[in-house]
Amino acid sequence: MNKLLFKDIDEPGLNTIDVYRRRGGYEQLRRALSMPREAVLNELLASGLRGRGGAGFAMGKKISFLPKGALDIYLCCNADESEPGTFKDRELMQKNPHMLIEGIIIAAYAAGANKSFIYIRGEYVLQADILDAAVLEAERAGFLGENILGSDHRLSLVVHRGAGAYICGEETALLDSLEGKRGNPRLKPPFPANQGLYQGPTLINNVETLATVPAIMGMGGDAYAKLGTETSTGTKLVSVSGHVKRPGNYEIELGVSSREIIYGLAGGPPEGRSVKLWFPGGSSSPVLTGDDLDLAYDFDTMAKAGSMLGSGAIIVVDDQTSVVDVAYKTAYFYRHESCGKCTPCREGTNWTVKMLERMKAGEATPMDLDIIASVCDNIIGHCLCVLGDAMAMPVGSMVAKFRDEFEEYIEARRQESYLGTADPEPELALIQGAVA
């Protein structure tokens, strides 16, 4: 397979403008600027490129939703990358920042945006420094600023560093944070395409989505659409981590089998162990099991299997690990990151963690599993953003698919704890209201 994003990714000095240009960098920008805006947009529409940040929305379509007119249009690149298990944008920005910058300039041209921002998570110090240097180089070379390459396109680009908050990856929270506020999500609609940054129309895309744009311009939208499957076109970076021999980022063509990624590329779990469960798209995606390994890795197959491709982060858990521990880590994360604005998310994540802690302490009963399931049901769809769902879906799926193991765990821990010495079946039912 031809690599588009990871082509010669380890070439020394690729992060500098000289090496990038020597390899044909910024040529697609030149070509794009010689075309009308609509023609560039048509290429993006034809490519079928779907957003790589989680929701998988078609990028060209998002651009066409932007209102036309005299308003300032903004472009925000989402480089917050905090979805547990995801680390692809990091590698792209660190090793090939100019590809992202070129993509941003072309996308801004298609969208008619004149001000752009990269919102990068504050923990990525090295990557933000590299981006800062690259933006400076691009400005000096005349790719950013007024009259880019003699055209009427002008664009400013600011690298904005976050300060540690997962929720700022959610697009409307990102906008609030970029406006200098606490990162609370906004009510939608209005969608950012209509009222986003500073109340202006705003295009928000993930790093990988924007970095793919030069490749699409290079090969043409139609040729790009031939890669992958019909509804999941192109190539995708997958971050594979957890119990595999070769964790890391791999560029794959969408639609390859998941087994090929987990075993073929990442080497599979250590000798003698097998895959117990895996998250196909970051910790927010409902888990799949070892039986699902032959599913094709693309947006629709994952959705049909009851999960999602999400950010393309595969976390593999082997058969030596307790599912309760994984559920606990997952729930704990979302409790910590919940912004607290909606009750189902704020309280639901907290109570789920408490119940899982009870299980670990040997104080839980199987009824807690039903309560967890009901808490999860009551979160999904009832919140301002999908962070609540992002806990409810994976934890709910673990309880549903591994119920037996949860029950065994609860009983085993109960036996070990101080409750284990008590008579498990008292003569009178002690549960409230159950006394005959």
Added chain:
Amino acid sequence: MAEVRRFEHGSRVPGWDASVDLRKDPAGVPDPATTPVPAELRAEIEAQMAKYPDFRSAALPALAAVQRHHGWCSPEGIEQAACVMRLTPGYLTAVATFYDMFDTVPTGRNRVYVCTNISCSLRGADELCHRIEQLTADDADIQVKHFECLGACDIAPMVSVNGIYVGPVELDEVDELIDDVRNDRDPLPRKQLRLRPSADTLPMGDGQ
């Protein structure tokens, strides 16, 4: 989100968000005449404000500058930033408490973030974090925080030392790592992320 203090049973400790003395009137925008601001800090914040269509967007960069300058987001530092930005200290404090990387209590000069999220914990992060905490328990100079996924699960279990990513960190390397931190040396240079080739380019069968 900033750490919320909780009882053992999980509920929030009352007053966890008490950042102000409610008996006093809320502070207004600080008076430039009576609020001395270090020239360097002022220049840095003003340069940030000039970058955005709306100056308020510079709140995060300004707080980061305050933290670099004072070691933490101290009330004094926040007042200085508020003075330059013409905002109230209360506004900036509210922003600062939202984000994990801003410290609104005094803290060690060295920030060591240990990732204990899923992928890292599958590879021994909890033990690693415990070991690091033990080793630095009485070192006021080092702040150890267990952190959520830092976006480097390929080098799990990993640690960020003042922004430098290192991993995978073995338990028997912890002494050396902390020694490097204490003596202001480059932390575990051989394990730093920036030197790592992409897994995609490695020949097959090269897994550890």
